[in-house]
Amino acid sequence: MANAKFEKLLEPGHIGRVKTRNRMVKTGAGTFMFHEDETRMNKAVLAYYESLARGGVGLLIVESPTIDYPAGARWRPRYRIDDDKYIKGLSELTAIIHKYGCPTFMQMNHDGPWQSNPVNDPDPPFKGPPIAASNVVLKSPNDFHNEKPHELTIPEIESIIDKFASAAVRAQKAGFDGVDINSASSHLLHNFLSPFWNRRKDVYGGNITNRARFVTNIIKEIKRRLGQDFPVSVCINSIEIGLIADIADGRCITVDDARRTARLLQEAGANALHIRSHWLGYHVGAYLPDLLFYPEPIVPLKDFPKEYNSRHRGVGANINLAAGIKEVVSIPIMVVGKLDPELGEKLLKEGKADFIAMTRRLQADPELPNKVAAGRLEDIAPCTACENCLGSRRCRINAFMGKEYNTVEKAKKKKKVVVVGGGPAGMEAARAAALRGHDVTLYEEGVKLGGLLPVAAVVKGTEQEDLPLMVSYFERQLKKLGVNINLGERADAAAIEELKPDAVIIATGGVPTVPDIKGIDGANVVSGAKLHKSLKRYLRFIPPDLLRWLTKFYLPIGKRVVVIGGSLHGCELGEFLAKRGRQVTIVEKSDTPGEGMVDVILAYLFMWFRKKRVEIISGVKDYVEITPRGLTIINKYNEKETLEADTIVPALPLTPNLELYESLKGKVPELYAIGDCEEPLLIIDAISKGMETARLI
Secondary structure, eight states: OOOGGGTTTTSOEEETTEEESSSEEEOOOOOOOOOTTOSSOOHHHHHHHHHHHHTTOSEEEEOOOBSSTTTTOSSSSSOBOSSGGGHHHHHHHHHHHHTTTOOEEEEEOOOTTSOSOTTOOSSOSOOSOOEESSOOOOOOTTSSOOSOOEEOOHHHHHHHHHHHHHHHHHHHHTTOSEEEEEEOTTSHHHHHHOTTTOOOOSTTSSSHHHHTHHHHHHHHHHHHHHOTTSOEEEEEEEEEEOTTTTOOGGGSOOHHHHHHHHHHHHHHTOOEEEEEEEETTOHHHHHSGGGGGSSSOSSOGGGSOTTSOOTTTTTTTTHHHHHHHHTTOSSOEEEOSSOOHHHHHHHHHTTSOSEEEESHHHHHOTTHHHHHHTTOGGGSOOOOOOOTHHHHSOOSSOTTTTSSOOOOOOOSSOOEEEEEOOSHHHHHHHHHHHHTTOEEEEEESSSSSOTTHHHHHHHHOSSSOOHHHHHHHHHHHHHHTTOEEEETOOOOHHHHHHTOOSEEEEOOOEEOOOOOOBTTTSTTBOOHHHHHHHHHHHHTTSOHHHHHHHTTTOOSOOSEEEEEOOSHHHHHHHHHHHTTTOEEEEEOSSSSOOTTSOHHHHHHHHHHHHHHTOEEEOSOOEEEEEETTEEEEEOTTSOEEEEEOSEEEEOOOOEEOOHHHHHHTTTSSEEEEOGGGTOOOOHHHHHHHHHHHHTTO
């Protein structure tokens, strides 16, 4: 029986002739699991989309294959559909989606105006020049429009219209129930819709009707070839905001422009509209709206457009914009923007939208729709908006994403499994081992589960990445699965041997790295070990959010701080300290600081560092000495330099803690080391290894 609390969300809907299972839609965001040379579906793609279809989503929109090769693509990890030879491969995909009774659309887009190599790819598929409505350039480090494009001629536009329609025909032959045209973000079709980008004087430029002609002609041509009852949805930007790029909003797509465009798309035959928004010069912030608020709001909150919902750091960013468009059209409206089931139900009941579109939440837990229907919200794996899924083919909490399997199978023989360590690797290993039917016991020497996640939450905060949500989720799952959890107990080799386990998984984490620098024991050095110990002591009684807030008033660190280590740990610590009024310098031996950070987050953080005058010194040859005056280094120019500081804080990657693992070698039938105690990497790696290891037992 459907969950009455989500009556509207679980209600079937219609987009044209297609009936959806409920009002939840998986958007067509890219995963980079394909490659342009493939003509068949690879196993990772099939496993990914199968999990989504099986999970109960109402409509599954498959990411856009390349419709115009190579001009329409900026990277090679994409499937193609510019030739009939690709139909068979896509039919494999639709078959596995339809196996679970899930309807599916294929998204189509054209990268046209993006620079030929936006991500420093040594071998991009398109060598340029980009193609666009007009030869307009926007010089911005956070946008993809830094090359002067070729202005399309009318015959070239008509050729691309044919390519969109031909791709739709192939999609139908492959078994798709409809297509979704991406006219949003900063793709080619948006480029024509926008008065900032489109300066043409012919029938494809000027007034709104002309600027929309490219998209409306694509819709009409698809309908002409496939019939009026073949569903077509269109993704559009409901506003284009020029504030960040110092462009007057009147030169961009206004709210009124978007509403008039929406009516034109409906008149052309569109069966649904998918509503987003766009910020000129800040490409990723347009479709990951939470990043507009990282590390701090990109503009003062008072300056955000009144129609843009900026109250909750990107959550529901587009709801008012979608509601405004819904007022002027009769076709269904999808809205996207860090939505969850509770907010989705509210929007549907208020009549602000007809469908709730999600990506990251469904990647974190493809079973989310089924769990909502069953009233099992506490079992939904949380998305912490870490953005690892952005082009990496992986999810922090869903270890299946990007792998060729998507289930945990029952083991042929039940075993006694001991897991030592309650951090992310240990918790996931214990969870997966219990799912396999094993008798699992977990030991954690701390008084709470989570390992270093609560400590990380103090530094990171929970507004951007809510790590405590992960800990709570794992804690609930382990208890429900009957895992025997022993907190505050340090398990040594003798105690483990006494249990006579069949398999032992060591997830004891790493220990803070002490750099070999003269003066490292000085009074002005705050060691990682001391910092972790102090924070853990406070976290026994104070939640991470509160402790983080309290550090604004008291922090035993001087005004001038040098952070040793410029990878993820050092950069995040630098942000934390700068937000507390410290003058921060980060030193790093590598030439490329920020290792371990998602590229786009790193770019936004470094932009913020420049604004806050956080200095990053990379390429350091040697750390010579720490004195009461500060840190002396040999810089990349082989010059000795003293960085004056009141406090020195090492923030280097952890050192593996293999002591217990080594002491158990040869004493238990199966022995595994996972997480930081094997190799200190990232949370996503720890959870992935926990799952992989448990599946071996």
